[in-house]
Amino acid sequence: MKLLTANFITCSVKSCQSVTPALSFRDAELAREEIDFSPLFLRNILPRIDWPLLQRTAKELGFPALPETKPELSPIAEGDEEGVGSEEEQKLLKELHSLLLETSVQSGKLVCANCGHEYPISQGIANFLLPNHLV
Protein backbone atom coordinates (compact mmCIF):
# COMPACT_ATOMS: atom_id res chain seq x y z
CA MET A 1 0.00 0.00 0.00
CA LYS A 2 1.35 3.34 -1.09
CA LEU A 3 1.65 6.09 1.50
CA LEU A 4 -0.70 8.27 -0.54
CA THR A 5 -3.37 5.57 -0.22
CA ALA A 6 -2.86 5.60 3.55
CA ASN A 7 -3.94 9.23 3.47
CA PHE A 8 -7.32 8.27 1.95
CA ILE A 9 -8.34 5.39 4.21
CA THR A 10 -9.78 4.87 7.65
CA CYS A 11 -10.97 2.10 9.95
CA SER A 12 -13.78 0.01 8.36
CA VAL A 13 -15.71 -0.02 11.66
CA LYS A 14 -18.63 2.39 11.23
CA SER A 15 -18.34 4.02 14.65
CA CYS A 16 -14.69 4.90 13.94
CA GLN A 17 -15.56 6.88 10.82
CA SER A 18 -16.87 9.94 12.61
CA VAL A 19 -13.57 10.43 14.46
CA THR A 20 -10.22 11.62 13.09
CA PRO A 21 -8.59 8.78 11.10
CA ALA A 22 -6.58 6.83 13.62
CA LEU A 23 -4.85 4.04 11.70
CA SER A 24 -1.18 3.46 12.52
CA PHE A 25 1.30 1.19 10.79
CA ARG A 26 2.99 -1.54 12.84
CA ASP A 27 5.80 -3.92 11.87
CA ALA A 28 5.84 -2.36 8.43
CA GLU A 29 8.17 -3.65 5.74
CA LEU A 30 8.67 -1.05 3.07
CA ALA A 31 9.31 -1.32 -0.64
CA ARG A 32 10.24 1.26 -3.24
CA GLU A 33 9.18 1.36 -6.84
CA GLU A 34 10.43 4.04 -9.20
CA ILE A 35 7.72 6.14 -10.83
CA ASP A 36 8.20 8.98 -13.33
CA PHE A 37 8.33 12.30 -11.50
CA SER A 38 5.87 14.97 -12.58
CA PRO A 39 6.00 18.20 -10.55
CA LEU A 40 2.58 19.23 -11.86
CA PHE A 41 1.08 15.97 -10.69
CA LEU A 42 2.44 16.52 -7.18
CA ARG A 43 1.22 20.12 -7.15
CA ASN A 44 -2.30 18.86 -7.79
CA ILE A 45 -2.03 16.07 -5.20
CA LEU A 46 -0.81 18.38 -2.45
CA PRO A 47 -4.17 20.18 -1.90
CA ARG A 48 -5.81 16.85 -1.09
CA ILE A 49 -3.26 15.73 1.48
CA ASP A 50 -4.27 15.54 5.13
CA TRP A 51 -0.95 16.94 6.32
CA PRO A 52 -1.12 16.02 10.04
CA LEU A 53 -2.00 12.45 9.05
CA LEU A 54 0.87 12.26 6.55
CA GLN A 55 3.27 13.65 9.18
CA ARG A 56 2.19 10.94 11.58
CA THR A 57 2.44 8.16 9.00
CA ALA A 58 5.92 9.30 7.93
CA LYS A 59 7.06 9.42 11.55
CA GLU A 60 5.70 5.92 12.31
CA LEU A 61 7.60 4.55 9.36
CA GLY A 62 10.83 6.23 10.43
CA PHE A 63 11.10 8.93 7.75
CA PRO A 64 12.70 12.30 8.54
CA ALA A 65 10.26 14.85 9.96
CA LEU A 66 8.11 16.70 7.44
CA PRO A 67 7.58 20.48 7.68
CA GLU A 68 5.28 21.55 10.55
CA THR A 69 2.59 22.78 8.19
CA LYS A 70 1.63 21.92 4.65
CA PRO A 71 4.00 23.77 2.30
CA GLU A 72 2.47 26.63 0.36
CA LEU A 73 3.73 26.70 -3.19
CA SER A 74 3.89 29.86 -5.20
CA PRO A 75 1.73 29.91 -8.35
CA ILE A 76 3.53 28.47 -11.34
CA ALA A 77 4.99 31.04 -13.68
CA GLU A 78 3.61 31.60 -17.14
CA GLY A 79 5.16 29.17 -19.60
CA ASP A 80 6.12 26.71 -16.85
CA GLU A 81 3.74 24.06 -18.14
CA GLU A 82 5.31 21.26 -16.15
CA GLY A 83 4.97 23.19 -12.89
CA VAL A 84 8.68 22.97 -12.12
CA GLY A 85 8.82 26.12 -9.97
CA SER A 86 11.83 27.23 -7.94
CA GLU A 87 14.72 24.95 -7.10
CA GLU A 88 13.54 24.76 -3.51
CA GLU A 89 10.02 23.75 -4.55
CA GLN A 90 11.39 21.23 -7.00
CA LYS A 91 13.33 19.56 -4.19
CA LEU A 92 10.27 19.47 -1.93
CA LEU A 93 8.01 18.04 -4.66
CA LYS A 94 10.59 15.35 -5.42
CA GLU A 95 10.70 14.35 -1.77
CA LEU A 96 6.93 14.16 -1.61
CA HIS A 97 6.84 12.16 -4.84
CA SER A 98 9.24 9.66 -3.37
CA LEU A 99 7.32 9.41 -0.09
CA LEU A 100 3.75 9.37 -1.40
CA LEU A 101 3.99 7.49 -4.69
CA GLU A 102 7.20 5.48 -4.67
CA THR A 103 7.09 4.15 -1.12
CA SER A 104 4.73 1.36 -0.17
CA VAL A 105 4.13 -0.92 2.77
CA GLN A 106 4.50 -4.53 1.63
CA SER A 107 3.65 -6.25 4.88
CA GLY A 108 2.73 -5.47 8.46
CA LYS A 109 -0.51 -4.19 9.82
CA LEU A 110 -2.64 -1.12 10.34
CA VAL A 111 -4.00 -0.68 13.85
CA CYS A 112 -6.94 1.53 14.74
CA ALA A 113 -6.19 3.65 17.82
CA ASN A 114 -9.91 4.14 18.35
CA CYS A 115 -11.25 0.55 18.44
CA GLY A 116 -8.01 -1.46 18.44
CA HIS A 117 -8.85 -3.47 15.35
CA GLU A 118 -5.84 -4.72 13.37
CA TYR A 119 -5.81 -4.92 9.58
CA PRO A 120 -3.11 -7.20 8.16
CA ILE A 121 -1.10 -6.22 5.09
CA SER A 122 0.59 -8.88 3.04
CA GLN A 123 2.13 -8.80 -0.43
CA GLY A 124 1.28 -5.11 -0.54
CA ILE A 125 -2.46 -5.65 -0.13
CA ALA A 126 -4.26 -4.59 3.03
CA ASN A 127 -7.20 -6.62 4.27
CA PHE A 128 -9.99 -4.35 5.52
CA LEU A 129 -12.64 -7.05 5.88
CA LEU A 130 -14.27 -7.14 9.30
CA PRO A 131 -15.37 -10.12 11.37
CA ASN A 132 -19.13 -10.55 11.02
CA HIS A 133 -19.89 -9.26 14.52
CA LEU A 134 -18.34 -5.87 13.68
CA VAL A 135 -20.19 -5.29 10.41
Place this chain on the structure above:
Amino acid sequence: MGLPTPDTSHLDSDESIYPPSEDSYLLLDTLSSASESAYLASHFASPSPAPLVLEIGPGSGIVTSFITTFASEIFGRRDVLTLAADVNPAACSGTAQTVGRNLKDAEKGHGIFLDALWVDLDSCLRGGEVDVLVFNPPYVPTESVPVFDENGNCKGESEGMIEAAWAGGKDGMEVTERVLKGLERCLSKRGVAYVLFCAQNRVQEVIGRLEGGEYGRNWKCDIVGRTGKTAGWEKLCIVRITR
Protein backbone atom coordinates in the same frame (compact mmCIF):
# COMPACT_ATOMS: atom_id res chain seq x y z
CA MET B 1 -12.96 6.91 -29.52
CA GLY B 2 -11.78 3.39 -30.14
CA LEU B 3 -9.18 3.17 -27.40
CA PRO B 4 -7.67 -0.32 -27.18
CA THR B 5 -9.12 -2.75 -24.63
CA PRO B 6 -6.70 -3.67 -21.83
CA ASP B 7 -5.09 -7.08 -22.04
CA THR B 8 -6.30 -9.41 -19.29
CA SER B 9 -5.15 -12.69 -20.87
CA HIS B 10 -2.83 -13.41 -17.92
CA LEU B 11 -5.95 -14.04 -15.80
CA ASP B 12 -7.75 -16.30 -18.30
CA SER B 13 -7.16 -19.45 -16.30
CA ASP B 14 -8.17 -18.00 -12.92
CA GLU B 15 -11.75 -19.11 -12.38
CA SER B 16 -12.09 -17.19 -9.13
CA ILE B 17 -12.01 -13.85 -10.99
CA TYR B 18 -14.97 -12.44 -12.94
CA PRO B 19 -13.76 -12.30 -16.55
CA PRO B 20 -14.24 -9.18 -18.71
CA SER B 21 -17.84 -9.35 -19.96
CA GLU B 22 -20.46 -7.32 -21.78
CA ASP B 23 -20.94 -5.14 -18.69
CA SER B 24 -17.21 -4.35 -18.44
CA TYR B 25 -17.07 -3.40 -22.12
CA LEU B 26 -20.11 -1.15 -21.73
CA LEU B 27 -18.25 0.73 -18.99
CA LEU B 28 -15.18 1.15 -21.19
CA ASP B 29 -17.28 2.38 -24.13
CA THR B 30 -19.28 4.76 -21.96
CA LEU B 31 -16.35 6.34 -20.13
CA SER B 32 -14.43 6.87 -23.35
CA SER B 33 -17.41 8.06 -25.43
CA ALA B 34 -17.04 11.56 -26.86
CA SER B 35 -19.88 12.89 -24.72
CA GLU B 36 -18.72 11.35 -21.43
CA SER B 37 -15.07 12.25 -21.78
CA ALA B 38 -16.13 15.81 -22.65
CA TYR B 39 -18.28 15.85 -19.52
CA LEU B 40 -15.46 14.56 -17.31
CA ALA B 41 -12.88 16.91 -18.82
CA SER B 42 -15.06 19.92 -18.10
CA HIS B 43 -16.25 18.68 -14.69
CA PHE B 44 -12.65 18.09 -13.55
CA ALA B 45 -11.00 20.90 -15.50
CA SER B 46 -7.53 22.02 -14.38
CA PRO B 47 -6.49 23.76 -12.27
CA SER B 48 -8.13 21.70 -9.56
CA PRO B 49 -6.88 18.94 -7.25
CA ALA B 50 -5.99 15.61 -8.87
CA PRO B 51 -9.19 13.53 -9.26
CA LEU B 52 -9.40 10.32 -7.23
CA VAL B 53 -11.19 7.43 -8.97
CA LEU B 54 -12.43 4.41 -7.01
CA GLU B 55 -13.68 1.30 -8.72
CA ILE B 56 -15.66 -1.04 -6.48
CA GLY B 57 -15.50 -4.66 -7.62
CA PRO B 58 -12.87 -4.39 -10.38
CA GLY B 59 -12.67 -8.16 -10.94
CA SER B 60 -10.03 -8.60 -13.66
CA GLY B 61 -9.12 -4.91 -13.35
CA ILE B 62 -10.03 -4.17 -16.96
CA VAL B 63 -11.91 -0.94 -16.17
CA THR B 64 -9.41 0.43 -13.65
CA SER B 65 -6.60 -0.40 -16.05
CA PHE B 66 -8.40 1.41 -18.88
CA ILE B 67 -9.02 4.54 -16.79
CA THR B 68 -5.41 4.60 -15.57
CA THR B 69 -3.87 4.04 -19.00
CA PHE B 70 -6.11 6.56 -20.77
CA ALA B 71 -6.40 9.22 -18.07
CA SER B 72 -5.55 12.00 -20.53
CA GLU B 73 -8.03 10.81 -23.14
CA ILE B 74 -10.88 10.42 -20.65
CA PHE B 75 -10.25 13.32 -18.24
CA GLY B 76 -8.25 15.71 -20.38
CA ARG B 77 -5.56 15.60 -17.68
CA ARG B 78 -3.09 12.95 -16.64
CA ASP B 79 -2.96 13.58 -12.88
CA VAL B 80 -5.68 11.03 -12.19
CA LEU B 81 -5.30 8.70 -9.20
CA THR B 82 -7.00 5.31 -9.30
CA LEU B 83 -7.92 2.93 -6.48
CA ALA B 84 -9.70 -0.41 -6.65
CA ALA B 85 -11.66 -2.15 -3.88
CA ASP B 86 -12.69 -5.81 -4.07
CA VAL B 87 -13.93 -8.39 -1.58
CA ASN B 88 -12.04 -11.03 -3.55
CA PRO B 89 -8.28 -11.04 -2.83
CA ALA B 90 -7.58 -12.72 -6.18
CA ALA B 91 -9.30 -9.80 -7.88
CA CYS B 92 -7.13 -7.37 -5.87
CA SER B 93 -3.86 -8.92 -7.01
CA GLY B 94 -5.28 -9.58 -10.48
CA THR B 95 -6.24 -5.92 -10.85
CA ALA B 96 -2.77 -4.75 -9.80
CA GLN B 97 -1.25 -7.12 -12.38
CA THR B 98 -3.59 -6.00 -15.15
CA VAL B 99 -2.87 -2.33 -14.50
CA GLY B 100 0.89 -2.94 -14.37
CA ARG B 101 0.99 -5.00 -17.57
CA ASN B 102 -1.02 -2.50 -19.56
CA LEU B 103 0.88 0.54 -18.27
CA LYS B 104 4.14 -0.96 -19.48
CA ASP B 105 3.53 0.09 -23.06
CA ALA B 106 1.28 3.04 -22.27
CA GLU B 107 1.75 6.49 -23.77
CA LYS B 108 2.95 9.34 -21.60
CA GLY B 109 -0.49 10.62 -20.65
CA HIS B 110 -1.37 7.88 -18.20
CA GLY B 111 -2.51 8.35 -14.60
CA ILE B 112 -1.27 6.68 -11.43
CA PHE B 113 -2.72 3.51 -9.99
CA LEU B 114 -2.42 3.60 -6.21
CA ASP B 115 -3.66 0.31 -4.81
CA ALA B 116 -6.18 -2.47 -4.75
CA LEU B 117 -7.80 -2.73 -1.33
CA TRP B 118 -9.26 -5.98 -0.03
CA VAL B 119 -12.46 -4.68 1.50
CA ASP B 120 -16.24 -4.81 1.57
CA LEU B 121 -17.34 -2.09 -0.91
CA ASP B 122 -15.89 1.30 0.11
CA SER B 123 -15.98 0.74 3.86
CA CYS B 124 -12.33 1.70 4.50
CA LEU B 125 -12.40 4.89 2.41
CA ARG B 126 -12.50 8.21 4.20
CA GLY B 127 -15.71 10.10 3.51
CA GLY B 128 -15.74 12.80 0.84
CA GLU B 129 -12.52 11.73 -0.89
CA VAL B 130 -13.78 9.90 -3.98
CA ASP B 131 -14.32 12.08 -7.06
CA VAL B 132 -15.33 9.33 -9.46
CA LEU B 133 -16.92 6.09 -8.28
CA VAL B 134 -17.26 3.29 -10.82
CA PHE B 135 -19.36 0.29 -9.87
CA ASN B 136 -20.20 -2.76 -11.96
CA PRO B 137 -22.25 -4.54 -9.29
CA PRO B 138 -23.36 -8.12 -8.81
CA TYR B 139 -26.73 -7.41 -10.46
CA VAL B 140 -28.22 -10.85 -11.09
CA PRO B 141 -31.32 -11.53 -8.96
CA THR B 142 -30.58 -14.40 -6.55
CA GLU B 143 -31.98 -15.93 -3.37
CA SER B 144 -29.17 -14.54 -1.29
CA VAL B 145 -25.88 -12.68 -1.33
CA PRO B 146 -22.74 -14.39 -0.01
CA VAL B 147 -21.34 -13.02 3.27
CA PHE B 148 -17.64 -13.24 4.07
CA ASP B 149 -15.74 -13.16 7.33
CA GLU B 150 -12.51 -11.25 7.94
CA ASN B 151 -10.44 -13.99 6.30
CA GLY B 152 -12.55 -13.95 3.16
CA ASN B 153 -14.25 -17.24 4.00
CA CYS B 154 -17.89 -17.56 3.09
CA LYS B 155 -20.58 -18.60 5.49
CA GLY B 156 -22.96 -21.34 4.43
CA GLU B 157 -23.36 -22.71 0.94
CA SER B 158 -21.65 -20.73 -1.74
CA GLU B 159 -19.59 -21.06 -4.86
CA GLY B 160 -17.14 -18.81 -3.07
CA MET B 161 -15.67 -15.54 -4.23
CA ILE B 162 -16.86 -15.71 -7.83
CA GLU B 163 -20.45 -15.71 -6.59
CA ALA B 164 -19.86 -12.30 -5.00
CA ALA B 165 -19.17 -10.97 -8.49
CA TRP B 166 -22.66 -11.63 -9.79
CA ALA B 167 -25.14 -12.63 -7.02
CA GLY B 168 -27.20 -9.54 -6.31
CA GLY B 169 -29.94 -10.89 -4.01
CA LYS B 170 -33.48 -9.49 -4.26
CA ASP B 171 -34.04 -7.78 -7.64
CA GLY B 172 -30.27 -8.03 -8.04
CA MET B 173 -30.16 -4.84 -6.00
CA GLU B 174 -29.00 -5.82 -2.49
CA VAL B 175 -25.37 -4.85 -3.00
CA THR B 176 -26.12 -1.85 -5.20
CA GLU B 177 -28.53 -0.56 -2.54
CA ARG B 178 -25.70 -0.51 -0.01
CA VAL B 179 -23.50 1.47 -2.37
CA LEU B 180 -26.27 3.95 -3.18
CA LYS B 181 -26.94 4.46 0.53
CA GLY B 182 -23.25 5.17 1.03
CA LEU B 183 -22.90 7.67 -1.86
CA GLU B 184 -23.51 10.71 0.32
CA ARG B 185 -20.66 9.66 2.61
CA CYS B 186 -18.29 8.42 -0.06
CA LEU B 187 -18.41 11.03 -2.81
CA SER B 188 -16.61 14.37 -2.68
CA LYS B 189 -18.53 17.59 -3.30
CA ARG B 190 -17.66 17.33 -7.00
CA GLY B 191 -18.16 13.56 -6.98
CA VAL B 192 -19.62 11.57 -9.87
CA ALA B 193 -20.76 7.94 -9.69
CA TYR B 194 -21.16 5.56 -12.64
CA VAL B 195 -23.32 2.61 -11.66
CA LEU B 196 -24.31 -0.23 -13.97
CA PHE B 197 -27.81 -1.76 -13.86
CA CYS B 198 -29.60 -4.56 -15.67
CA ALA B 199 -33.26 -4.52 -16.70
CA GLN B 200 -34.33 -6.64 -13.70
CA ASN B 201 -32.99 -4.02 -11.32
CA ARG B 202 -36.00 -1.79 -12.21
CA VAL B 203 -33.68 1.06 -13.00
CA GLN B 204 -36.42 3.65 -13.59
CA GLU B 205 -37.77 3.06 -10.08
CA VAL B 206 -34.26 3.31 -8.64
CA ILE B 207 -33.67 6.60 -10.46
CA GLY B 208 -36.99 7.86 -9.09
CA ARG B 209 -35.85 7.08 -5.55
CA LEU B 210 -32.41 8.63 -6.08
CA GLU B 211 -33.91 11.82 -7.48
CA GLY B 212 -36.69 11.80 -4.91
CA GLY B 213 -34.33 12.12 -1.94
CA GLU B 214 -34.39 8.56 -0.59
CA TYR B 215 -30.60 8.33 -0.59
CA GLY B 216 -29.60 11.31 1.50
CA ARG B 217 -30.26 14.01 -1.11
CA ASN B 218 -31.91 14.66 -4.46
CA TRP B 219 -29.32 13.06 -6.70
CA LYS B 220 -29.19 13.99 -10.37
CA CYS B 221 -29.31 10.90 -12.60
CA ASP B 222 -28.56 10.51 -16.30
CA ILE B 223 -28.48 7.30 -18.31
CA VAL B 224 -25.20 7.70 -20.18
CA GLY B 225 -24.70 4.25 -21.69
CA ARG B 226 -26.82 1.25 -22.67
CA THR B 227 -26.67 -2.04 -24.54
CA GLY B 228 -29.24 -4.28 -26.16
CA LYS B 229 -32.04 -1.89 -26.96
CA THR B 230 -34.25 -4.80 -27.92
CA ALA B 231 -35.75 -6.19 -24.75
CA GLY B 232 -33.61 -9.02 -23.48
CA TRP B 233 -32.95 -10.14 -19.97
CA GLU B 234 -29.41 -8.86 -20.08
CA LYS B 235 -30.23 -5.34 -21.14
CA LEU B 236 -27.71 -3.15 -19.36
CA CYS B 237 -27.41 0.54 -18.71
CA ILE B 238 -25.10 2.91 -16.90
CA VAL B 239 -26.45 5.71 -14.76
CA ARG B 240 -24.33 8.75 -13.96
CA ILE B 241 -25.20 10.06 -10.51
CA THR B 242 -24.15 13.52 -9.35
CA ARG B 243 -25.04 15.96 -6.56
